Every structure is written in C-alpha cells, then in structure tokens.
Amino acid sequence: MAKTIDFNDRMLSLGLARVSEAAAQASAALIGRGDEKAADLAAAGAMREQLNMLDIRGVVVIGEGERDEAPILCIGEEVGTGSGPEVDIALDPLEGATLTAKDMPNALSVIAMAPRGTLLHAPDVYMEKLAIGPGYPEGLVSLEMSPTERVAALAKAKGVRPCDVTVCVLERPRHEEMIAELRATGAAIRLITDGDVAGVIHCAEAAVTGIDIYMGSGGAPEGVLAASALKCMGGQIWGRLIFRNDAERARAKQAGLRDLNRVYARDDLVTSDVIFAATGVTTGSIVQGVKREPGFLTTETILMRSKTGSVRRMIYRNPIR
Helix, strand or coil, X not given: CCCCCCCXXXXXXXXXXXXXXXXXXXXXXXXXCCCHHHHHHHHHHHHHHHHCCCCCEEEEEECECHHHCCCCCECCCEECCCCCCEEEEEEEEEECHXXXXXXXXXXXXXXXXXXXXXXXXXXXXXXXXXXXXXCCCCCCCCCCCCHHHHHHHHHHHHCCCHHHCEEEEECCHHHHHHHHHHHHHCXXXXXXXXXXXXXXXXXXXXXXXXXXXXXXXXXXHHHHHHHHHHHHHCCEEEEEEECCCHHHHHHHHHCCCCCCCCEEEHHHHECCCCEEEEEECCCCCCCCCCEXXXXXXXXXXXXXXXXXXXXEEEEEEEECC
C-alpha cells in the first residue's frame, strides 16, 4: 500500500502550476524554429527560476538527461528556498523538444512532486511500458502477455470487439514487429512521434482522446512522470527496465536499484501521494498550446493531486512585459 505523507501538497500545487506555466511560456518563442536545444534550455531555465521560489527543500530525482550532461535541473540538483518540506521532483521542462521545434502537437512542460524518497530514481535507460486507464480490474493486462492477448483482454473487459480498441505506440523501428502483431488483431493504432508521457496520459481520458491502451518502450524517467499522472487520474501502468549494455546496468545500480529484472507497478514507481502539473506548449489532445495574442501569452495547464483525485484545468493569460 502506498504511503501517506503530508508534504503540504494542497498549498504547493498552485506553485507547481506556475512552474510548468513558466517553462511553457519560455519555450513559446521557439515553437517551429527548428532549434530543439534552445527551446529545451529556455524551458529549463524558466522552470528552475520558478522552482527556486517555492518554499521546499527539493531534490531533482528525474531531470534533464544524465547522458546529455545538462547544465541545469540535472539529477541530484537541489531546488527551492531551503525551507519547507523535503520533496522529490520529477520533471521534463520540455517533453517533446522535437515536437516544439517542428510545431507538432502534444509538446508539454511537465513536473511532479512527492515526499522525499517516494519517487523511483529511474536511470536514463529504456523502459518497457504498458498502461490502461481507470475502471478496470487490477492486473487485467500485463507485460507478460503478448500484444494480441492484451488487446483481447481489454476488448472483453470493455464489452467490445478488438477492432474497437485503440492502442497508442511510439513510432520507432524497434516497435515494427509489435505494430504488425497489433494490426493483425484488428485494433487501431495511434502512432506518436515523440512525447510518451502524453501518450500514457491519453489512456486516463479514453472518452476524450480515443486511446484505450499504451504499449511499447521509451525512456524510464518518463515512465515515472507518467505514473505520477495516472496516480492522480486513475489507471494502471507497469514498467520494466531495458538494458542494452553493462554501462546502463551500472547506471541503474548507481541509482540504487538492485533487482534489474523487476516489473514496477504504478505504486512502485510513485509510492506516496503526488502532485502533477502539465502545461501545453503546442496544442494536443490533453491541453491547448501556448497562444500568442497582442500583448499576452495564454497557456492551459492540467493540475492534479493524488490525495484528492482532483483534476483542474487552468487558463493563464499573462501580459508580455
């Protein structure tokens, strides 16, 4: 059972929304400009500035890629004023930097916060992921099942045919075999080019997004962020780390992980209550992107608390100074 630790999440939640809003606004000028690194750096700088205004003793446990040697918001960085609760922070200032550079849908600024020691310190490796939305029996699908078996189980639980199930998959060569098997079931496939945090969140609002299940491999840090969102919205997610070489196994052990074959459920990835905020950079099926108006920038943010199950959608119209 997940721990319940009071970390002043009610008061901190609005501050967290300001953090993701600032990051999204900072990257807005670089939408469609073809410069992924500049957009990511702008978002990260604004996110750190806002985080350092919060009364927290925060440590970044999921941050800018450790392999990229990011200059700010890297793993282990301390943020906040140094007073207030001790918290873990998982973040991606610009989830979908390529999407932003190309002005494609579903780029987000994403951040989650939980009590210290309750977010998995996922190393920067791949993770096999499987996620469904709320309302299904625990363990309805599993990583041990084939894609065909997952679609069949989900269709039966929904009372529909497999052809009425839609699967979200990250479009990568490594998924070609799985995609072929899924197509053979008759299921529809929503291919996404980037942004698998958004891909998983889609499952939690299937009536809105049309996506029933997410499967495939992507970044392990993004798995923790996605699990944070599902902990608030409801839904199930499982993840298993994928290692391509000894260096990646060493990175996992350095992060404190011992069982490298473990399957992590949602409450293993996020073991306590969590707050989560995502602000749209480019318009997608979750939130609207940043809108430029004469003298203003307008953003939409989805803000969630797992303790209450509350989901807020917030519109912020900010004068350009």
